[in-house]
Amino acid sequence: MDGQEIIDTVRFISQFHRARGSDEYKLLLERLKELLLSWGIEERQIETIEYSTGGVRYGNFDSTMVWNVKDAELWLEKPRTFLSSFKNCKTSVLFGSHSTNGWRTLELVDETYTGDLRDKAVLVQMNPSKAFKQFVEERGAKCLLVYFMRAQDESIGRTPAQMPDTVNYLSLPHTLKASQHKSFGFSLTYRQYELLKSLTNKNFKVRLFVDASLNVGTLQVLRVRFEGALKKRIGIVAHLCHPNPGANDNASGSALALHLCRELKQKTLGFGVDVILLPEFYGSLPYASQNNDYEFVINLDMVGEDQQKTGSTMMLHETPPLLNTIYDELLYDSMMLFAPTSSDSFSRRFYRSTFKSGSDHSVFENYAVPSPFLGQWPDRYYHTNEDTPDKCDPEMFEWVGKAVLRTVELAPSLPDYIVEQALGRVRSFLKKIVGKPGSDIIESVVKRAHGEKIEPVEPKLHIFPAAEGPLGYEWFDKAGELSEKREIVNLGEVIQLAARYTQDYDATVTFASTYLNVDAKTTQDVIDLLLKNEFLRRIN
Known part of the structure; x- marks a missing residue:
């Protein structure tokens, strides 16, 4: 992949003021479709899907005008x-x-x-x-x-x-x-x-x-579909919205996703692949509610930063082990394989991290789709008028692009060492929760997510999210002093996932506090707040 060509596409996208559903957003989609057609993508592969916005609620999110x-x-x-x-x-x-x-x-x-x-x-x-x-x-x-x-x-x-x-x-x-x-x-x-x-x-x-x-109107999701020999499909997701310039956030992810289409066109695929450009949250919520049969989804959000200029670090944020994490392991392996080097050492910063909220992977994970998230953080120019294409690094695009392509190609036939590494990490996590309340329920959920044929363990004190999708941000207005706690936004989202898949109060406390290394009392306080305000519900 040619990183400089991808930056040229970032420059093109960043010209547009990409408010969700706006005239300029829709014009950009038309121009991107023209670009895809010029690369030899067939028109039948390209689809624009529309969803209502303004006066419609998707999960915990009131859609915008x-x-x-x-x-x-x-x-x-x-x-x-x-x-x-x-x-x-x-x-x-x-x-x-x-x-x-x-x-x-x-x-x-x-x-x-x-x-x-x-x-x-x-x-x-x-x-x-x-x-x-x-x-x-x-x-x-x-x-x-x-x-x-x-x-x-x-x-x-x-x-x-x-x-x-x-x-x-x-x-x-x-x-x-x-x-x-x-x-x-x-x-x-x-x-x-x-x-x-x-x-x-x-x-x-x-x-x-x-x-x-x-x-009141509609917002648009652009999907480019590539068929594979097998029925299973992979999603590659990037949000296209945000104001001009919004180069790294997230013209970078969108441009890389488009250029991946160019590469996928040349390949014989095992799993089919959908490349999906959408409005962040407000597009992914209705889309994922109707399209949640993906084997996994890779979320590309803020992938292009020049680290010297922005102070950023490339991060792979993992899928929580409540869902299958084997594809996270494959993506991490691919990122390490292609990591840029200089004088026999890495020339770019890269870390692996637990789940982080704030982008579209959290939507798909609430629909039981494993969704590793690649993005850079922090960024000096995040959400400012200075987030311009000159802050992008062509080598970043080449690195991430190669890693994503390798992940897509190897996913249908996973190398044994990848499976072993992933299951080893799962076993290590399960050792941390031994003897804690609800650990038997967590163990059952995690092992079943990773392919073991075992009977589920019945929840003892049933709780469950009140709405589909991620927790969102409305609850935060009611958090009071809790809003100052470390990891509080991520904690809320992990609680939402744990409640969805364990359906048990104690298991949710244990999973969320252990996974994020947050004290159990803070976790209980957040759960009780969410129950009080009916973001979570008790089930008799």
Whole structure:
């Protein structure tokens, strides 16, 4: 595979502002189909699947409205000073902003202001979802001016002080219900935030407009199908959504998946392969609910980083052993085989890790599909306007591409040493839980997932997820002090998986706490919270 050619495709994809279901997203799909056809992929192999969005709930996720944005500008009124515009920076407009229906001039206030917010621009430094709840839903504000940087990490230069002119990609809630508030806003640089903060509550005003629309509609999944000699199929998944530029997140995974199509066309396959480009979560949820017969799925999300520029490390996040982990072992072996080297040592950072939430593999795993996840983390430019193609490394694409192809080719006839290594890791995990509550149930589930013909062990205190798919993020608003705990988001998702496959309270506590090396008390507290708020249910 030619890594530079893949970067060229990243450049092409990153031109598009890829809001789920938007006109620009659909135009990109048309152009990608043209590209695939030019490579000799037959039209009958390419399918666009549509799902409803806006006013529809998929599992624990309320689907979002289709957002089309044409233009927006933000100025300080006096002295008249340009701050930002959509034409200048696509991440400057909060995703999901409603149209202002022309220019608006609003007084600039901050979160300490106690008066009526309906005709104010509220300056905040917090997660926009929390700001929406606090100032839009509860106090009637329409306009939010936000500075918020996720995943700050001084060691890679990712803090407000180290990136004062970066514009973060941020979203307003824009479900059907949330869109009724007709809110809008802008994402600021830290330097702009500091300027405006000095002017709040002093009768200064901003002048702005947003030209956008929010509508019920459809979102699209692009699937490219390759037949194999056997009935079983493998999925290769990458999410295509996110704003311009979104090069590593995730034009990189999408571009690599497309170029894998080019390679798969030339091969005689044992298992069939589906290459699937979709909107993250909101596309994978309805898709996986109808297409969950894959032998396994490989998720490609943020695979292209130039590690010197981004501070990233390539990670293979494993499938939890509640499902078959043998294909994870094959993918790891392939990654090690093709790892870039220099002077007889690895020239790129690479680690293997337990399950991590936050991407589409977690959807498929909740439908009993093993789903190893390849991606890089952390990333200095994650969810910012500086996530551009010059931060990609061609050697990364070649490395991952070769590893995925080898995994696909060897999967129908697994080497004995791969099976032995995978089962050895499973035995090691089972030794950790010996004598703990629910260990007999866990042992039964894990061994059955790895092919042993044994009888299931009946749960003693039945619990089960209330919805299909992953746990999601709504529960986090109710977590209180638990939200500050280590591994809390990953813990929630592993609890969801453990409850789904063991269906037992004690087994869920033991599996999740042991697998993630989190104390059992914290795990119990999260489970009890999920039961109280009906994300999990007791079964009589």
